[in-house]
Amino acid sequence: MRGENRVADLQTRLAHAGYIAERSLSATLLLFTDLQRPLLLEGDPGVGKTEIARVLAKVFECPLIRLQCYEGLDVNAAVYEWNYQHQLLAIKLLEQGKINPDDAEQQIFSDKYLLQRPLLQAITQPKSPVLLIDEIDRADEEFEAYLLELLSDFQISVPELGTISAVTRPFVVLTSNGTRELSDALRRRCLYHYVEYPEFDKELRIVNARVPEIGPQLARQVVSFVQELRKLDLRKKPGIAETLDWTAALLRLEVPSLDADPQVVLDSLVCLLKTREDSAGLGQIEVERLVTRAI
Amino acid sequence: MNGLVAQDLAAVLQGRLVEFVRLARAHDFHVGVAEEIDAQRVALSCGLNDAWCLHWGLRALLCSEQDEWVRFDELFDAYWRPTNIRSSYQATPSAPVDSGQRLPDGRSGQQGVAAEADAEGDGAGADAADSGAREGASVGEHLATADFQLLADSGQMRAMERLVERLARKMRRRLIRRQRVHRQGRRIHLRGTMRQCLRFGGMPLQLAYRQRCRRQPRLILIVDVSRSMSLYSTLFLRFARGIVNAFRDAAAFAFHTRLVPVTDALRQSDLSRMRDSLALISQGWSGGTRIGECLGGFNDEYARLLTSRSLVIIVSDGLDTGDPERLAQELARIRGRCRKLIWLNPLLGRSGYEPRTQGMLAALPLLDLFAPAHNLQSLQGLEPVLTGL
Numbered sequence: 001m002r003g004e005n006r007v008a009d010l011q012t013r014l015a016h017a018g019y020i021a022e023r024s025l026s027a028t029l030l031l032f033t034d035l036q037r038p039l040l041l042e043g044d045p046g047v048g049k050t051e052i053a054r055v056l057a058k059v060f061e062c063p064l065i066r067l068q069c070y071e072g073l074d075v076n077a078a079v080y081e082w083n084y085q086h087q088l089l090a091i092k093l094l095e096q097g098k099i100n101p102d103d104a105e106q107q108i109f110s111d112k113y114l115l116q117r118p119l120l121q122a123i124t125q126p127k128s129p130v131l132l133i134d135e136i137d138r139a140d141e142e143f144e145a146y147l148l149e150l151l152s153d154f155q156i157s158v159p160e161l162g163t164i165s166a167v168t169r170p171f172v173v174l175t176s177n178g179t180r181e182l183s184d185a186l187r188r189r190c191l192y193h194y195v196e197y198p199e200f201d202k203e204l205r206i207v208n209a210r211v212p213e214i215g216p217q218l219a220r221q222v223v224s225f226v227q228e229l230r231k232l233d234l235r236k237k238p239g240i241a242e243t244l245d246w247t248a249a250l251l252r253l254e255v256p257s258l259d260a261d262p263q264v265v266l267d268s269l270v271c272l273l274k275t276r277e278d279s280a281g282l283g284q285i286e287v288e289r290l291v292t293r294a295i
Numbered sequence: 296m297n298g299l300v301a302q303d304l305a306a307v308l309q310g311r312l313v314e315f316v317r318l319a320r321a322h323d324f325h326v327g328v329a330e331e332i333d334a335q336r337v338a339l340s341c342g343l344n345d346a347w348c349l350h351w352g353l354r355a356l357l358c359s360e361q362d363e364w365v366r367f368d369e370l371f372d373a374y375w376r377p378t379n380i381r382s383s384y385q386a387t388p389s390a391p392v393d394s395g396q397r398l399p400d401g402r403s404g405q406q407g408v409a410a411e412a413d414a415e416g417d418g419a420g421a422d423a424a425d426s427g428a429r430e431g432a433s434v435g436e437h438l439a440t441a442d443f444q445l446l447a448d449s450g451q452m453r454a455m456e457r458l459v460e461r462l463a464r465k466m467r468r469r470l471i472r473r474q475r476v477h478r479q480g481r482r483i484h485l486r487g488t489m490r491q492c493l494r495f496g497g498m499p500l501q502l503a504y505r506q507r508c509r510r511q512p513r514l515i516l517i518v519d520v521s522r523s524m525s526l527y528s529t530l531f532l533r534f535a536r537g538i539v540n541a542f543r544d545a546a547a548f549a550f551h552t553r554l555v556p557v558t559d560a561l562r563q564s565d566l567s568r569m570r571d572s573l574a575l576i577s578q579g580w581s582g583g584t585r586i587g588e589c590l591g592g593f594n595d596e597y598a599r600l601l602t603s604r605s606l607v608i609i610v611s612d613g614l615d616t617g618d619p620e621r622l623a624q625e626l627a628r629i630r631g632r633c634r635k636l637i638w639l640n641p642l643l644g645r646s647g648y649e650p651r652t653q654g655m656l657a658a659l660p661l662l663d664l665f666a667p668a669h670n671l672q673s674l675q676g677l678e679p680v681l682t683g684l
Contacts, residue, residue, distance in 0.1 A: 004345040027341060027351035034340040035333060035356075042361060071543075088500050178361075181540070187359035188325050194364040233572075235559070 006030055010059075019048075019055035020198075020205045028193045029056065038151055038172035040187065043195030045177055046239015052195075053132035053173040060171070063129045067118040069139035078143065079156055081115045109160040119147075120156055123166035131170040137180045148186055198240060200227055206240060211247045221258045222247050225294035229272065232282075238272040246271040258291045265291065312338060315374050316357065322370060325359045346375070512606045512634065514538055514545040517593065519611035521551040521584040527641045527668075531610045532573070534674070536561040546600055550589035556597070586611060586654060587621030594628050601632040610639045610668060615654035623657040630661050637664045637680065644669030 011026040021029070029052075032039045041049040057064035067078060087108050094104045116124070122131040136144065150156065154166035174190060176182060198206065204223045207214065214222070226243045238246075249268045258265055266287055273279040316331045337356055341348040350371055358364045487503030495501075516535045520528040528549075535547040539561045546558045560572040590609075601607070607629055615622065630636050638658065642648045644667035650659060659665060664680060667673045 004342060004348055007341075007348060023347070024351040024354075027348050028355040031337060031340055031352050031355055035336055037333070039355075040359070084502075085500055088498070092498070184325050184359070188327065188329075190359065191355040192358045192360070192364065193355055194358075194361050 013059050014055055015209075017055045017058040018209060019051060020202055020209060021052075022202065025052075025193060025195075028191060032191055033060075033171065035191065036169055036171075038174055038190045040182075040190035040192050041173065041175045041195055042178060042192070044197065044237060044239065046237075046241050047195045047197055048240050049175040049195055050132065050134055053130050053175075056171065056173065057130040060128075060130065062127050063125065064132060065118050065122045065125075065129050065170070066132045066134060068134045069136050069143070071138055071140060073139045073143050075146070077117060078119050079117050080120045080158060081117065082109075082160075083113045083115050087113050111161075114158070114161070119150060120164065122170040123154055123156065123168075124164065125168060125170070128168040129170050131172045133172065133174045135177060136174045136186075137176040137178060137182060141183065144183055144186055148183075148189065151189060197230055197237070200224065203227070203240065203243065207243060207247055210244050211251065214247055214251055218250065218255070218257060219247070221291075221294050222250065225258060225290055226272065228290050228293055234273070234278050234281075235275045236273075236278060238274075242272050242274075257295075259295055262288055262291065308338070309335060315353070318374060319357050319370060322366070324357050324363050324367075326357050330356060349375075512604050513600065513602065514542050515600055515605055515607045515633075516545070516547045517554075517590075517607065517609045517611075518547065518549050519551070519584060519586070519609075520549045521614075523584070523612055523614045524610075524641070527610075531668075532557070532561070536569070546597070548593065548597075550584075550586070550592075552585050552589070554589040554592040554596075584611070584615050585617035586613070586615045587617040587619070587623075587625055590625035590629065591621065594625055598628075598632065601629065603634055605633040606635050606637070607633045608637045608639060610641075612640055612642045613638075613650060613652050613655035613658065615652065617654070619653040619657040622654050623661065626658055626661045635663045635680075636661065637666065637677075638662045639666055639668035639673075639677075641667070641669045643667035644673060 007023055007027045007030055010030050011021055011023060014021045014026065014029075028039070041052060043049055053066075054064060090108055090113070091104075094107070099107075118131070122129055133147070136147070139147075151172060154169055155163050157163040174186075200223060203226070204219060207219050207223055208216075211219075222243065226238055226246070230237045246268060249271050250265075253264055253268060255261065255264055255268075262284065266284060269279065269282070269287070273282060312334045313331045316326055316334050320326050333356055334353060337352040338349060341352040350368075353371065354364070354367050358367050484503040488499055488501070489497075491501050491503055492499050516538055518528060518531045518535055520532070524531075532547075532549065535557070539545045539547050539558055546556065547561055549555050549557045557573065560569055563569045563572065626636070640650070640655075643650070643665070650656065650665070666677065
């Protein structure tokens with residue numbers, strides 16, 4: 001198939017799986033599967049970075065393995081760990097029987113007592129999974145360096161067992177919110193896509209796809225309200241998830257149209273504004289102005 | 296390139312792709328030889344018939360941060376769509392460009408920035424192809440000793456700002472390395488282990504650890520933005536931005552006649568928005584200075600930031616119109632509550648300057664460190680102080 005057809009094809013498959021992607025993103029994802037390089041997604045919180053990995057797993061019909069990064073994440077939590085308690089119990093039991101010490105050792109350090117954590121899991125799957133490494137910028141630099149090694153060799157060495165090589169190569173998706181600069185080495189190894197807040201049309205399609213019960217009129221109003229809201233100088237801009245939450249809330253409150261009851265709209269803004277400064281800064285007059293613009 | 300009939304055409308296109316990757320490298324994109332090869336695979340996978348597909352494909356491959364993401368479109372258009380000339384790229388003084396003039400293997404031409412900055416940069420052209428990292432080093436050498444005040448043109452200024460941010464990041468890296476040593480050195484807590492394992496009949500099934508963890512210091516940066524400092528203040532705000540972004544626990548303030556917190560403004564990833572919000576806060580900047588009162592304001596409102604692990608850095612030239620006694624008093628209040636108090640004075644680097652102003656004289660005995668901050672070297676000299684804390 002020609003390049004442009006394949007892009008369009010992937011785009012429809014993504015749409016069927018519930019993700020509305022622009023063509024540029026589809027082209028990147030296509031390349032991502034062709035080149036087998038990891039993909040680094042950056043962008044503000046709530047623009048659907050994590051969702052991309054989830055949908056890819058759906059499209060490829062493979063498992064999604066997720067590693068959530070945090071400060072202080074270490075090998076025990078990310079790669080593997082020995083199940084110490086069980087090992088010690090096994091030793092106690094073995095003491096009673098008469099077993100050759102070598103055999104006993106073999107038994108204790110076997111797969112049975114190895115707890116697989118996401119990274120080890122990801123390279124031992126029979127079918128290539130999607131490995132989502134979420135918020136890599138929160139992990140320490142040392143972990144980043146370890147990851148770099150893993151991503152180039154796709155093998156993990158466990159001293160007691162030997163080296164475990166990848167059965168299949170996972171599709172690696174990394175996301176970052178930019179709380180810390182990532183190393184150039186990691187950036188260079190990855191394909192890169194910057195996910196922006198969606199345009200009006202795209203967001204409207206997302207709302208219609210995810211909350212189909214909402215009427216076309218209210219959907220338009222909701223989306224243009226949120227789009228206007230993002231233009232304001234907020235501390236935390238509402239993402240797509242917030243838009244969907246708000247839409248669901250409005251449905252639940254049985255609001256027929258945004259201008260029907262300003263007080264209800266004002267109350268339901270808790271779905272969109274997540275800091276004290278933002279909700280304090282947005283008074284009734286401002287909200288009404290936004291509503292009139294949105295209609 | 297099976298799809299193409301004419302072999303020659305394929306070769307030309309391959310050459311063009313390689314050239315484009317090199318052009319990107321010349322424009323500070325983080326790309327190397329691996330990308331030159333992968334660019335061919337991108338072309339194969341996306342097809343050459345659809346310009347947009349190629350555009351998106353190469354963008355995903357060559358970009359690695361938001362800044363590059365923004366600049367890519369223009370670079371792509373300038374190279375692949377020559378009829379559509381709106382390339383500010385070719386116009387910038389530091390860019391070596393015009394792809395046409397480049398030699399096919401054009402390695403010597405690529406180090407444009409380094410070559411322009413000083414001749415030393417041309418020495419080791421052989422390993423130039425593997426990354427752009429070398430450029431930074433030679434320019435850095437040159438810029439490190441230049442007084443901030445003398446940096447006139449914007450290209451140099453930007454390079455300097457980048458160096459400052461990198462330095463701020465490096466300081467953080469150092470601190471973390473120390474922390475790691477301690478984490479490895481953590482030991483088993485025998486008492487806790489025995490207590491915990493009583494329920495297993497004394498068999499140590501669950502270990503308790505003793506953890507000696509060193510925490511990062513909290514950095515508090517107070518930058519003077521009064522008129523006398525106007526040549527330096529942009530740069531120090533940029534330094535503050537690096538610090539605020541690199542350290543999880545840091546705060547920055549700017550002052551002239553009153554003190555304003557600028558941490559949130561500096562944290563914004565979008566540069567133009569940062570500038571906007573700084574401009575909004577900064578009405579009346581570059582006016583006179585009343586250091587004592589500003590520090591008083593800090594003590595009244597933000598003293599909660601001061602703990603035994605806080606490090607306070609004041610950047611000011613000490614030219615004060617306020618009362619020196621008040622200054623000493625407020626400094627003493629800060630000194631009593633923080634770990635270290637550092638005063639950076641850009642004037643101190645100038646030959647012949649001595650801290651003779653009343654304010655400065657009053658402050659001196661209270662400081663842990665009084666250091667120059669007129670060039671990058673002097674900022675680098677701070678590193679051991681910050682890491683040794």
